[in-house]
Amino acid sequence: MITSPSSLRRSERSRRATLDAALELCTEKGYGRVTVEAIAARAGVSKKTIYRWWPSKGAVLLEAFTEALVGATPFVDTGDIAADLRTHINGAVRLMSTAPYGPAYAGILSEMHHDDDLAAAVRDQLVGPRVEGAVARLRGAQEQGQIPETADLPLAVEMLYGPVYYRHVLRKPAQDEATVASLVAHVLRSLGAGE
Amino acid sequence: MITSPSSLRRSERSRRATLDAALELCTEKGYGRVTVEAIAARAGVSKKTIYRWWPSKGAVLLEAFTEALVGATPFVDTGDIAADLRTHINGAVRLMSTAPYGPAYAGILSEMHHDDDLAAAVRDQLVGPRVEGAVARLRGAQEQGQIPETADLPLAVEMLYGPVYYRHVLRKPAQDEATVASLVAHVLRSLGAGE
Numbered sequence: 001m002i003t004s005p006s007s008l009r010r011s012e013r014s015r016r017a018t019l020d021a022a023l024e025l026c027t028e029k030g031y032g033r034v035t036v037e038a039i040a041a042r043a044g045v046s047k048k049t050i051y052r053w054w055p056s057k058g059a060v061l062l063e064a065f066t067e068a069l070v071g072a073t074p075f076v077d078t079g080d081i082a083a084d085l086r087t088h089i090n091g092a093v094r095l096m097s098t099a100p101y102g103p104a105y106a107g108i109l110s111e112m113h114h115d116d117d118l119a120a121a122v123r124d125q126l127v128g129p130r131v132e133g134a135v136a137r138l139r140g141a142q143e144q145g146q147i148p149e150t151a152d153l154p155l156a157v158e159m160l161y162g163p164v165y166y167r168h169v170l171r172k173p174a175q176d177e178a179t180v181a182s183l184v185a186h187v188l189r190s191l192g193a194g195e
Numbered sequence: 196m197i198t199s200p201s202s203l204r205r206s207e208r209s210r211r212a213t214l215d216a217a218l219e220l221c222t223e224k225g226y227g228r229v230t231v232e233a234i235a236a237r238a239g240v241s242k243k244t245i246y247r248w249w250p251s252k253g254a255v256l257l258e259a260f261t262e263a264l265v266g267a268t269p270f271v272d273t274g275d276i277a278a279d280l281r282t283h284i285n286g287a288v289r290l291m292s293t294a295p296y297g298p299a300y301a302g303i304l305s306e307m308h309h310d311d312d313l314a315a316a317v318r319d320q321l322v323g324p325r326v327e328g329a330v331a332r333l334r335g336a337q338e339q340g341q342i343p344e345t346a347d348l349p350l351a352v353e354m355l356y357g358p359v360y361y362r363h364v365l366r367k368p369a370q371d372e373a374t375v376a377s378l379v380a381h382v383l384r385s386l387g388a389g390e
Contacts, residue, residue: 032309103308109364110305113298114227119366127365155358155377162357163350169304169364170322171314182350190385 017043018050019064026061027100031107034061058111058118061104066126068101075133081141081193085160085184088134090177093164097174109169131157141193151191159187212238213245214259221256222295226302229256253306253313256299261321263296270328276336276388280355280379283329285372288359292369304364326352336388346386354382 021042025034036057040047054060073091076084096102112119131154138153163183167174175183188194216237220229231252235242249255268286271279291297307314326349333348342348358378362369370378383389 030309106308110308112364112366113301113305114225123365123367152377152381155374155381158358158361159354159378159381162359162361163353164357165364166353166357166360169307169360170318171307172318179350182347183354186347186350186354186385189387190381192384 014043014045014049015053018045018053018060019067022057022060023064023100023104026104026107031061031103031110036060055117056115058108058115059121062108062118062121062126065101065105065108069095069126069130073130075137077137077140079144081138081144081146082184082188084137085188086177086181088137089160089164089175089180089184092161093174093180096164096168102168106168134160147188147191147193151193156187156191159190160184209238209240209244210248213240213248213255214262217252217255218259218295218299221299221302226256226298226305231255250312251310253303253310254316257303257313257316257321260296260300260303264290264321264325268325270332272332272335274339276333276339276341277379277383279332280382281372281376283332284355284359284370284375284379287356288369288375291359291363297363301363329355342383342386342388346388351382351386354385355379 018039022034022039025038025042029038034057036047036050039057039060040050043050050060054063069092072095073088076087078084096105108118108122112122134157135153138147138151138156141147142149142151142153160183164175166172213234217229217234220233220237224233229252231242231245234252234255235245238245245255249258264287267290268283271282273279291300303313303317307317329352330348333342333346333351336342337344337346337348355378359370361367
């Protein structure tokens, strides 16, 4: 199929408008009251267009949340694994405690429990790549001798992210930067780093 | 008010029947399709009776889940903090990955995000007392010299429970006993225990 440059541009514009509309509606009405119909009306696209690209409103909001998360939590490598993990986790905590992203993600996590396709999408598009990225950054620190070679890196990722999810789903106050710093220090210590 | 022994017995019987009915319906229909009406019909009590004791179906299921969790995760003290934490966390993991308890709790966690009263009840009736119990058990280990006096016990509790919630809400396979043992060992090491 041949696609003209202008139709490609229009597609990206529609995609962006759809994601923005979904996030706006989530802020205004709460996740539960957002509909594909309302997203389409706000974005100025047809429902058919939305369903061509996404299977559900949850999928639209997942893409919007994932883009924001990827932007907010880069895996930087300054050569200091503790500092880089603090930067990364602080970015995730901030996004998850900011509207519309936090409430949108809470809605996605709820819907996952009765939408198997959405559950698979969350794991494949969001969680899987982020865990891989975190493990890769930790492996870099291993190669630089900052973490022992025998360390269980996937467990470390769960120990870092677990408390963030724990507070998010229980609607407890999000971690402040001092708590994140302490968490990161504890996780690195648990791996035998810096000893 | 004077209450006769037989009416007290009847109340406890009704309470138990209500909790059991709610759990059964959760297994059969899924959390979202359970109604107070159906719970009342199954339990053989009136809707009015249910609403006298609980504000919502979420509150009924919270009480049922909390009772099961308290039964499944005692804070034993054998004098070995690592063994006791393994026992405790394995109990929580098993319950949260068993129907109807796991799906019921997933439903409660979802509903918490748009029911402030339920959110407060989860924190006050379930999470708060369990965190206090865990901190008390860890303090006992401090007094026995198994954990340094300066250890951050609330952080330790979040590091233990965080990964359990993380897998539960993301619908990842629950931890097996070897993973729980490794998690407990890592958390204790992060506190400087046994060094």
